[in-house]
Amino acid sequence: MRIKSKRLLTVAAIAGLLIAPINALATNGYFMIGFGAGSTGMGGIGVTSPQDSMCVGGNPACLGEFISPQFDMGAGIIKAERYSGTNIMGAGDVAKFGPNGVTVWSDVNTYLLPGMGFVFPFTEQLSIGIAALGNGGAGTNYKTNFFSGTNDRLGVDLVQLIVPITAAYKLDATHTIGASIVPASQRFRANGLHSFDAFSSDKEHLTDNGHDYVNGLGVRFGWTGHFFDNKLTLGATYASKVYMAKFEKYKGLFAEQGTFDIPENYAVGIAIKPIENLTVALDVQQILYSGVSSVGNRGPTPTVLGVTSCDQTQPVTANNCGGTSLGADNGAGFGWKDQTVYKLGVAYNNAFPSLVGANKLTLRAGVNYGKTPIQQDQLLFSLLAPAASEWHYTAGFTYSLGDQSIMGFGSEGLISGAWTHAPMVRMSGPVIGTSGEFGIAQFGMRMNIFELAYTLKF
16 A cells, blocks of 8 residues: 555656646636536535545645545636727827727637646545646737737736645544645736836836746645534635746736736635535635735726826826836736635535435535626726626536546546536726726626546545
């Protein structure tokens, strides 16, 4: 068993290093609602009710729930439909901001988000694990540049990958604590932002510089407690900010010369089992987008720029209209506020035993709500990544395939699936152009996500 366990851990570690998300677009702001098909099938529940080893993305203490080694691998197909546009109403050099009434749908709408996890109960008290997870991101690609009014490409591509390395320890039969070291990697590219040269502190590093890749590090802590003969479970988790290296190619776009950290966040959860085989769980998560300057800092809008003292005959810069340059120490950002996310999920084990067999099928459903972090007067830069989704409705399942063996490993195989639907959300509000002209920005977004995962228990 010891030799086999070492081989399994090596395979899992290599898989974690090799997996990289091809692209991503998230739904709680730019965070995914959950990690793995089991979690998303329950509305993103991640604090109290682990469904697979990818649960460490929600609460590292979850590994204490596993009594045998387990390997999980899955992928999600994200189908997102987004449109953005502007309608300029003022005088000034309108051409720099785009013609009136332009509305453009992004023509890149399908994304792949793979993930994996492995857990090994090292002793009766200590479990260790590793995972590679798409934490979130944003992506658009517009054929028409509604900022410049030209046909050059406009859009962004942001991908975040986290690789939690986790240990969970059972303090006693009731309480488990866990901790993760969280290495992370980000990829970013921007195209078509030359209309914002006047806003930038370094226009050579503003746009159209290809992909840039950076790495970073954070930590995560968690706790779970079982009460009343496991009929009640409580949990809490805290994830520090993941401090990332700076995007050198885009230090004229992101505040503090290219800083784009992953936000600090925390959550609490409760799960109850009112009857045998049924779990009802609730999580409340707080994502501190305001703590990341490039995301939380206010952007160039009429409210921020102080229109009563604005000289509309001159470009909007740090020296005119009260603007703050992109890329500066306190540079303009997306103007996002912190987001509170509510997740409610149910899971029913041993469904339809007479039809599919005993202990073969688990069914899940959930709902997830988080008011968009985009503020009504801060729409300008969010036109590039209209992460406006608020309500998410989910369903999922797990089916046991019975005994499985791959290369001499394995005892049971499981197949899981999940579906997430986020209906259309539209936003519109005032914006200011690069020459002081005022107008209305509008965008909308709807999304479906289909996930499939395979589990091998040992």
